[in-house]
Amino acid sequence: xxxxxxxxxxxxxxxxxxxxxxxxxxxxxxxxxxxxxxxxxxxxxxxxxxxxxxxxxxxxxxxxxxxxxxxxxxxxxxxxxxxxxxxxxxxxxxxxxxxxxxxxxxxxxxxxxxxxxxxxxxxxxxxxxxxxxxxxxxxxxxxxxxxxxxxxxxxxxxxxxxxxxxxxxxxxxxxxxxxxxxxxxxxxxxxxxxxxxxxxxxxxxxxxxxxxxxxxxxxxxxxxxxxxxxxxxxxxxxxxxxxxxxxxxxxxxxxxxxxxxxxxxxxxxxxxxxxxxxxxxxxxxxxxxxxxxxxxxxxxxxxxxxxxxxxxxxxxxxxxxxxxxxxxxxxxxxxxxxxxxxxxxxxxxxxxxxxxxxxxxxxxxxxxxxxxxxxxxxxxxxxxxxxxxxxxxxxxxxxxxxxxxxxxxxxxxxxxxxxxxxxxxxxxxxxxxxxxxxxxxxxxxxxxxxxxxxxxxxxxxxxxxxxxxxxxxxxxxxxxxxxxxxxxxxxxxxxxxxxxxxxxxxxxxxxxxxxxxxxxxxxxxxxxxxxxxxxxxxxxxxxxxxxxxxxxxxxxxxxxxxxxxxxxxxxxxxxxxxxxxxxxxxxxxxxxxxxxxxxxxxxxxxxxxxxxxxxxxxxxxxxxxxxxxxxxxxxxxxxxxxxxxxxxxxxxxxxxxxxxxx
Numbered sequence: 001x002x003x004x005x006x007x008x009x010x011x012x013x014x015x016x017x018x019x020x021x022x023x024x025x026x027x028x029x030x031x032x033x034x035x036x037x038x039x040x041x042x043x044x045x046x047x048x049x050x051x052x053x054x055x056x057x058x059x060x061x062x063x064x065x066x067x068x069x070x071x072x073x074x075x076x077x078x079x080x081x082x083x084x085x086x087x088x089x090x091x092x093x094x095x096x097x098x099x100x101x102x103x104x105x106x107x108x109x110x111x112x113x114x115x116x117x118x119x120x121x122x123x124x125x126x127x128x129x130x131x132x133x134x135x136x137x138x139x140x141x142x143x144x145x146x147x148x149x150x151x152x153x154x155x156x157x158x159x160x161x162x163x164x165x166x167x168x169x170x171x172x173x174x175x176x177x178x179x180x181x182x183x184x185x186x187x188x189x190x191x192x193x194x195x196x197x198x199x200x201x202x203x204x205x206x207x208x209x210x211x212x213x214x215x216x217x218x219x220x221x222x223x224x225x226x227x228x229x230x231x232x233x234x235x236x237x238x239x240x241x242x243x244x245x246x247x248x249x250x251x252x253x254x255x256x257x258x259x260x261x262x263x264x265x266x267x268x269x270x271x272x273x274x275x276x277x278x279x280x281x282x283x284x285x286x287x288x289x290x291x292x293x294x295x296x297x298x299x300x301x302x303x304x305x306x307x308x309x310x311x312x313x314x315x316x317x318x319x320x321x322x323x324x325x326x327x328x329x330x331x332x333x334x335x336x337x338x339x340x341x342x343x344x345x346x347x348x349x350x351x352x353x354x355x356x357x358x359x360x361x362x363x364x365x366x367x368x369x370x371x372x373x374x375x376x377x378x379x380x381x382x383x384x385x386x387x388x389x390x391x392x393x394x395x396x397x398x399x400x401x402x403x404x405x406x407x408x409x410x411x412x413x414x415x416x417x418x419x420x421x422x423x424x425x426x427x428x429x430x431x432x433x434x435x436x437x438x439x440x441x442x443x444x445x446x447x448x449x450x451x452x453x454x455x456x457x458x459x460x461x462x463x464x465x466x467x468x469x470x471x472x473x474x475x476x477x478x479x480x481x482x483x484x485x486x487x488x489x490x491x492x493x494x495x496x497x498x499x500x501x502x503x504x505x506x507x508x509x510x511x512x513x514x515x516x517x518x519x520x521x522x523x524x525x526x527x528x529x530x531x532x533x534x535x536x537x538x539x540x541x542x543x544x545x546x547x548x549x550x551x552x553x554x555x556x557x558x559x560x561x562x563x564x565x566x567x568x569x570x571x572x573x574x575x576x577x578x579x580x581x582x583x584x585x586x587x588x589x590x591x592x593x594x595x596x597x598x599x600x601x602x603x604x605x606x607x608x609x610x611x612x613x614x615x616x617x618x619x620x621x622x623x624x625x626x627x628x629x630x631x632x633x634x635x636x637x638x639x640x641x642x643x644x645x646x647x648x649x650x651x652x653x654x655x656x657x658x659x660x661x662x
Contacts, residue, residue: 013076014042021083041083049075077641084648124264128164128272135159137276154189162193167265168272169193170233171295177500178291199231200255205238208253212340219243220335224251234258234302234407239345242332249332252341258303266296294493302407305341309333311382311406312343318380319372326372327402346402348395351512360396362513367521368401369512373505374525377410377498378417385410385497387505410497415441420498424522427476432458439480443489450487457483473506473518600650607646614639 419441426435
């Protein structure tokens with residue numbers, strides 16, 4: 001019974017600490033971290049309390065006076081403060097929380113699984129950092145200023161990504177395509193990254209099919225080739241024949257371990273990128289962390305075959321209205337889901353392997369491919385984003401082209417489509433003013449652009465490619481990227497992707513027809529597109545009439561209001577009541593931001609004030625030699641306690657805000 005009383009007291013105090021600390025820390029408290037911080041705090045402070053105050057004493061818990069004294073109050077206050085400090089440490093060192101935007105899957109897990117997951121995460125992170133340090137990242141990243149140091153850093157980065165394996169290698173391969181950001185030295189090193197992909201075993205293939213098909217394998221397919229025709233890091237592809245329709249199809253299977261690897265390694269990759277950025281101004285200016293987050297976002301789309309199926313359906317609907325003979329494989333939705341994709345088998349072969357002696361008009365094939373991309377991009381605003389030769393098949397017998405692999409697509413808004421049109425026309429005509437107008441529609445910040453200086457820089461690029469028969473798209477595009485970066489501007493991410501697609505597409509077009517000029521043909525397409533747009537009202541008078549009626553129906557209510565509004569405006573001008581006024585608080589987001597900032601400033605001011613006053617009281621109590629000194633000490637320590645509580649609360653909130661900002 002003697003032991004039971006202090007145990008009950010400790011439990012009671014722990015519950016009090018749990019409740020009060022949660023209220024002081026604020027909303028959105030992580031329950032696991034809160035419980036763990038209270039347990040550690042109670043254990044630590046109770047041991048110190050026993051060792052310094054109760055050890056060797058006959059202490060009774062029968063009366064209030066024996067329990068509530070200065071030492072006990074100090075113990076409870078310390079327990080509360082230390083639990084908040086421990087929670088602050090957990091928030092500080094906890095990996096950045098991932099959700100739909102960033103990759104980690106939130107879900108209810110047991111305490112044991114959370115601890116195991118946290119231990120594995122930290123172990124993997126330590127391994128990655130150790131590899132980076134061993135390869136000299138920390139030494140070379142600080143001095144990336146000249147060719148020699150660039151070479152050392154490029155080698156260190158490539159070796160680090162290679163040794164980390166998995167997603168890190170794929171990330172390096174993606175970086176090797178970003179010629180607008182990295183120097184040729186980095187591109188040369190990163191292009192050496194090769195991922196050794198092993199095919200899935202027959203048992204793994206059978207298990208994936210069993211879990212994802214709506215019926216047994218023999219019920220769905222009359223033939224299924226267990227030997228894959230292609231294998232990659234995300235999945236692999238098999239030939240098959242549907243039993244129901246006898247259609248030849250390909251079956252794309254997602255690797256069973258891909259989602260687990262992504263869940264474990266994507267957060268590590270982003271933390272690694274953040275770590276490199278913190279070590280170097282070069283990496284920070286490059287936006288290394290943003291590159292990692294963009295990679296994570298695109299990878300999440302690639303591992304969900306439902307998204308790829310939707311992309312194929314969208315572009316198929318776009319190309320279904322076209323006169324071009326470009327085919328998008330049909331998706332069999334009844335057999336497809338996020339882990340398996342069943343679609344028509346592409347006829348023909350890759351455009352990289354077109355035979356020379358079959359009378360194929362290569363220029364016509366290249367023109368069809370380019371026009372199909374321009375039609376997707378400039379008319380519908382959605383287009384296939386990976387036009388390398390392996391993803392484009394041509395059937396000489398039907399003269400039909402097929403686009404494959406829609407894990408990545410690009411989407412452009414109407415203004416961006418217009419900007420891309422002007423981009424092509426400006427380059428073809430070597431007109432810097434047209435190119436400038438196009439670029440202003442493609443960049444994020446354009447209010448403070450010095451038009452004259454930017455046009456001068458663009459003119460220098462155009463002069464380099466003037467009076468030559470063949471224009472290298474990669475040289476033009478990457479030169480434009482450099483100018484945009486030098487002027488402190490930034491392309492929209494979708495525009496950056498579209499410009500990189502142009503470079504990849506140009507390479508594929510030159511494989512088909514080595515004399516093909518992408519910009520000349522793009523200008524021809526734009527001209528014919530404008531002519532068709534002008535002729536469309538005459539060719540489709542009924543549709544044009546309906547569209548005009550719809551527009552007029554929307555405009556008429558506003559047109560009727562114009563005379564009254566003009567009259568009201570003139571009256572206000574005559575009365576001197578027209579005042580230009582801009583109120584930042586008219587926007588709810590601005591109001592919320594200012595309010596939060598002001599409230600936190602008040603808390604910070606109050607906390608610092610408590611601290612200063614408390615220190616002053618402590619100093620005064622040292623020179624007061626009366627009984628009143630003890631009251632000064634109590635007030636001073638209480639003020640310091642409140643100061644610490646407020647500052648810890650603000651620190652926790654600041655860490656949360658930093659994690660929330662994207």
